[in-house]
Structures are given as C-alpha cells and as structure tokens.
Amino acid sequence: MKLQAVIFDLDGVITDTAEYHYVAWKRLGEQIGIPFDREFNENLKGISRGESLERILEHGGKADAYTPEEKLELATRKNEHYASLLDSITPDDVYPGIRELLLELREQNIPAVIASASKNAPQILRALELADLFRYVVHPDSVAKGKPAPDLFLRGAEEVGAEPNACVGIEDAQAGIEAIKSAGMVAVGIGEEITLKSSGADVVLPDTSGLSLEFLRGLIE
Numbered sequence: 001m002k003l004q005a006v007i008f009d010l011d012g013v014i015t016d017t018a019e020y021h022y023v024a025w026k027r028l029g030e031q032i033g034i035p036f037d038r039e040f041n042e043n044l045k046g047i048s049r050g051e052s053l054e055r056i057l058e059h060g061g062k063a064d065a066y067t068p069e070e071k072l073e074l075a076t077r078k079n080e081h082y083a084s085l086l087d088s089i090t091p092d093d094v095y096p097g098i099r100e101l102l103l104e105l106r107e108q109n110i111p112a113v114i115a116s117a118s119k120n121a122p123q124i125l126r127a128l129e130l131a132d133l134f135r136y137v138v139h140p141d142s143v144a145k146g147k148p149a150p151d152l153f154l155r156g157a158e159e160v161g162a163e164p165n166a167c168v169g170i171e172d173a174q175a176g177i178e179a180i181k182s183a184g185m186v187a188v189g190i191g192e193e194i195t196l197k198s199s200g201a202d203v204v205l206p207d208t209s210g211l212s213l214e215f216l217r218g219l220i221e
C-alpha cells in the first residue's frame with residue numbers, strides 16, 4: 001500500500017506552542033486558585049479550549065463554581081495571554097526536520113494536513129511561513145467530537161481523498177494518539193515513549209528530527 005497522506009497535529013509537533021499553552025493555562029490556574037503541574041498538563045494536550053478549562057476546574061474541585069459567562073471570560077483570558085506569547089514566533093521556531101519533511105511531501109505530491117484542536121492554527125502556520133505547505137487545515141468546529149475521537153483525523157483524510165489506513169498521523173498528546181488509532185491510521189508519537197505507547201502509538205520518536213518521508217513510508221508500504 002502507498003502512503004496517501006500525512007496528518008499532523010500542530011501544537012508540540014510542528015512547533016513548541018504546547019509549552020505556551022501550558023504557561024498560559026498555568027497562570028490562569030494560579031489566578032483562580034487551582035495550581036497544577038506538568039503531569040496534570042498531559043491531560044490537557046490535544047483537548048479543546050473549553051474542555052481544557054472544564055478539566056482544570058474539575059481538578060480544583062470547582063466544576064460548579066462559575067457561570068457559563070464567567071467560564072467564557074476565563075477561557076478568553078487564557079487565550080489572550082496565549083496569543084501574546086504567539087507574537088514572538090518566527091520561521092526559526094519550526095521544529096527540526098518538519099520543513100524538510102513538508103517539502104519532500106510536496107515534491108512527491110503526498111498531501112500534508114493539519115488536524116489540530118486549536119483555533120489559532122492558521123495564525124501559527126502563517127507566522128511559521130508553513131501555510132502553503134499544507135493541503136488542508138481542519139477547523140476544529142467543523143467536526144462533532146474533539147480528540148480522542150477520530151473526527152479531526154478522519155475529516156483531514158477525507159478532504160484530501162485519502163483512505164485512513166493509508167495515512168500516518170503524528171501527535172505529541174495521548175488524546176491525539178488515541179484519535180489517530182481510532183481513525184484506523186498509523187500513529188507516530190513525538191515525546192515520551194512510555195506515555196505515548198500506552199495510548200497506542202505504533203512508533204515513538206523523542207523529537208521530530210527523526211521524521212522523514214522514507215521513515216513514514218516504511219510504516220505503511
């Protein structure tokens with residue numbers, strides 16, 4: 001079977017914005033009396049803005065402490081801080097090997113797709129000067145369910161006419177790996193082997209420098 005598409009997560013796969021999300025949520029958590037650490041933060045990776053806030057409130061025993069309007073204000077406050085951190089992003093912030101991989105994919109006419117839970121994805125891709133290298137960016141509001149449901153990945157494959165079992169998905173989050181596997185795709189994890197293997201990753205790399213078209217083809221063909 002031929003590799004038909006590569007479907008990428010964005011935050012923590014294309015660039016280091018997973019860290020910015022952590023910094024921004026952590027500050028909001030401190031402001032509302034819910035401190036948390038990196039271990040808890042693993043539960044937020046790949047999860048939408050609204051659902052992340054719910055998880056943080058639940059974690060702090062404050063699930064019922066805010067009205068919907070107040071929750072919207074909290075999520076907006078987090079996003080404003082996050083957006084201010086994005087201001088410093090330049091094309092130099094693309095993770096190692098990613099631009100090269102995208103260029104190889106384009107040369108071979110294999111679509112690259114973004115399946116991110118983030119509404120900030122288009123802006124980040126522009127700041128990194130990568131927008132032209134992706135055939136399609138799935139809008140998180142266009143699918144019924146976020147990660148770990150397969151919807152974002154399945155939509156990405158469908159939009160470029162690829163069969164799920166001929167796609168590779170690349171993710172740094174446990175919820176994302178689960179989403180790729182339930183979409184019936186091959187899952188490449190970027191990060192900690194034990195965590196991502198336990199979520200079902202077929203292969204885990206410590207960082208993006210080991211990604212190449214040859215490597216991804218080897219997983220499918």
Ligand code: BG6
Pocket residue numbers: 010011018021044045046047048049052079116117118119120121173
């Ligand atoms: C995911 C991140 O990609 O996007 C999450 O892993 C984040 O941490 C989610 O909460 C939503 O992002 P945004 O930019 O729409 O708030």
Ligand code: MG
Pocket residue numbers: 009010011012013018045046171172173176
């Ligand atoms: Mg991610």
